[in-house]
Structures are given as structure tokens and as C-alpha cells.
Amino acid sequence: xxxxxxxxxxxxxxxxxxxxxxxxxxxxxxxxxxxxxxxxxxxxxxxxxxxxxxxxxxxxxxxxxxxxxxxxxxxxxxxxxxxxxxxxxxxxxxxxxxxxxxxxxxxxxx
Amino acid sequence: xxxxxxxxxxxxxxxxxxxxxxxxxxxxxxxxxxxxxxxxxxxxxxxxxxxxxxxxxxxxxxxxxxxxxxxxxxxxxxxxxxxxxxxxxxxxxxxxxxxxxxxxxxxxxx
DNA sequence: TCAAGTTCATAACATTGTTATAGACCGGGC
DNA sequence: GCCCGGTCTATAACAATGTTATGAACTTGA
Numbered sequence: 669x670x671x672x673x674x675x676x677x678x679x680x681x682x683x684x685x686x687x688x689x690x691x692x693x694x695x696x697x698x699x700x701x702x703x704x705x706x707x708x709x710x711x712x713x714x715x716x717x718x719x720x721x722x723x724x725x726x727x728x729x730x731x732x733x734x735x736x737x738x739x740x741x742x743x744x745x746x747x748x749x750x751x752x753x754x755x756x757x758x759x760x761x762x763x764x765x766x767x768x769x770x771x772x773x774x775x776x777x778x
Numbered sequence: 779x780x781x782x783x784x785x786x787x788x789x790x791x792x793x794x795x796x797x798x799x800x801x802x803x804x805x806x807x808x809x810x811x812x813x814x815x816x817x818x819x820x821x822x823x824x825x826x827x828x829x830x831x832x833x834x835x836x837x838x839x840x841x842x843x844x845x846x847x848x849x850x851x852x853x854x855x856x857x858x859x860x861x862x863x864x865x866x867x868x869x870x871x872x873x874x875x876x877x878x879x880x881x882x883x884x885x886x887x888x
Numbered sequence: 889t890c891a892a893g894t895t896c897a898t899a900a901c902a903t904t905g906t907t908a909t910a911g912a913c914c915g916g917g918c
Numbered sequence: 919g920c921c922c923g924g925t926c927t928a929t930a931a932c933a934a935t936g937t938t939a940t941g942a943a944c945t946t947g948a
Contacts, residue, residue, distance in 0.1 A: 669934085670934065671905085671935085673817070675904090675905095675935050675936075676785060676789075676935085677936060678935080678936095679786075680873070680877055683877040683878065683881060684877065686884060693895080693896095694895070695894080695895070704873070704876040704877055705872075705873035706869075706873070707783070707873065709937095710937075711895075711896090712937075712939085713937055713938080716935095716936080717935090719897090737946090738893090738894080739892080739893055739944080739945045739946040739947080740894030740943095740944065741894060741895040741943055742895080742943090742945085743895065743896085744895085744896065754884075754885055757885060758885050759816075761878070761885070762815075763814070763815035763816070766814040766815060767790055767793040767794065767797075767811075767815065768793065770797075771793060771796055771797060772871075774864075775864055775867060775868050776864065779903090780902095780904085781902095781904085781936090785904050785935090785936095786904090786905090787904075787905060788904080803926080803927095804926070804927075805926065819906095820906075820907075821925095822906075822907070822908085822927090822928090825926085825927070826905080826906080826928095827905080829928090841927095848914075848924095848925080849915040849924060850913065850914055850924065850926055850927095851913040851925060851927055851928095852913070852926080852927085853927085854926085854927070
């Protein structure tokens with residue numbers, strides 16, 4: 669049984685889907701996450717997490733147009749379910765802000 | 779072999795140790811983390827994470843005074859190793875800020 | 889219809905997070 | 919001294935999350 673809270677990567681991927689909007693499928697999600705965080709994420713990893721988030725109702729997916737202009741297997745697009753995902757994100761963010769509050773200065777520059 | 783990055787709870791516990799300073803052992807770390815985040819964390823959980831972080835060199839520990847004024851087994855106190863822990867925290871924080879940047883408004887109030 | 893490129897999909901595995909349980913240690917009454 | 923209850927450490931088993939390896943589905947274009 670999954671937790672109710674979000675894992676670290678789950679949160680990051682959820683935020684990336686929010687950011688990418690209509691272009692959210694495994695490949696660009698992995699790329700954008702890597703770009704923003706300097707963390708290497710393979711498309712397979714992104715795919716797995718997207719799937720699990722959908723299983724919990726935080727995302728829904730739909731397959732792309734059946735006859736796209738390019739080669740390759742049809743894409744599976746994801747979008748966030750606001751009612752489920754936003755409260756979870758809010759909670760993560762609040763916890764984070766509370767934990768960091770007053771400690772930023774101890775990190776030194778950058 | 780552990781990852782180089784921090785897990786979610788590892789980051790949170792590291793921040794809590796920073797916050798508590800000299801009074802950081804399993805019991806108050808769990809309590810303070812629970813207080814700040816509304817997340818229930820048992821002393822056993824905090825203890826495990828503290829231990830793993832020490833194993834990676836992000837924390838060091840020492841046992842309390844052998845004859846304290848109170849009952850109970852001697853406490854094991856932890857403190858952060860700046861050279862190891864601060865860069866990891868900085869990286870986590872930067873990733874987080876980058877991922878959230880521009881998205882705060884979409885969460886709605888609170 | 890075949891080769892090549894793109895993406896999904898599954899399954900096995902590694903790491904992290906959590907709980908259950910027990911035992912070490914200490915002070916205080918008696 | 920010896921039990922009692924409380925505090926905290928410690929271990930080990932387990933559950934959830936994160937990651938990689940591998941392969942096959944699907945499409946285009948020659």
C-alpha cells in the first residue's frame with residue numbers, strides 16, 4: 669500500500685508535469701527534470717513514476733493521436749488532477765518551508 | 779551502495795539536526811520534525827536515518843555523559859559534518875527552488 | 889516489407905522509509 | 919541489594935520508492 673505523502677521524485681515529477689502542461693509524456697518530463705535539477709533521470713524512470721502517480725489518482729493519461737506526423741509508438745500524455753495533486757504538493761511545500769525557515773544562512777553562498 | 783543525493787526524509791532529518799544543534803538525538807529529532815511538518819515520525823525511524831547518515835559521513839555521533847542526572851540509557855548525540863552535509867543540502871534546495879519557480883500561484887491559497 | 893527511430897511496457901533489482909520488538913541503562917522506592 | 923518503571927538505543931524484518939535492463943509495439947520512409 670502506497671503512502672499518502674509524496675516521495676521526493678514523485679513530487680519533482682508532478683511539478684514537472686505542471687510546468688510542461690500539454691506536452692507531458694515520459695521523454696520530455698525526464699529531460700526537463702534533468703535540465704532543471706542537474707539530476708539524471710532516464711525516460712524509463714520517469715515513465716514508472718508517472719504510472720504510479722496515475723495509479724494513485726494524482727495524474728490521468730491519454731494516448732496521443734493515432735496517426736501522428738512522425739515515426740514511433742504513440743505517446744501517452746499525462747495531466748495533473750488538481751483535486752488530488754495540489755493538496756499533496758501544498759503539504760510538501762509547507763513542510764519544506766517550515767524546515768528551512770531560518771536555516772538558509774547556514775549554507776553559505778550559492 | 780547508497781545514492782549520493784539525499785532522500786526526502788534524510789534531508790528533513792539533516793535540517794532538523796541543524797536546527798536543534800547540541801540537543802540532537804533520536805527522540806527530540808523525531809518530535810521536532812513532527813512538530814514542524816505534521817508528519818508522524820517515530821524515534822525508531824529517526825534513529826535509523828540518523829545512523830545511515832552517519833554511515834555516509836554527513837553526521838557524526840557521540841554518546842552523552844556516562845552519569846546523567848536522569849534515568850534511562852545514555853543518549854547518542856549527532857552533529858552535522860559541514861563539509862559533507864552542506865553541499866548536499868544546497869543541491870537539494872537548488873533543485874527545489876528551480877522546480878517550484880513560477881508554479882507557486884497554481885496551488886491556490888495556503 | 890524492411891530498416892531505423894521513438895516511445896511504451898514489464899520485470900527484476902537497489903535504496904530508502906517504517907514498524908515491531910527487544911534489550912541496555914539509569915534512578916527511585918522499598 | 920533488588921525490583922520497577924521509564925528512557926533510549928539497537929537490530930532485524932518488512933514496505934514503499936527509485937532505478938536499470940530489456941524488449942516489444944508502433945510509425946515513417948525507402
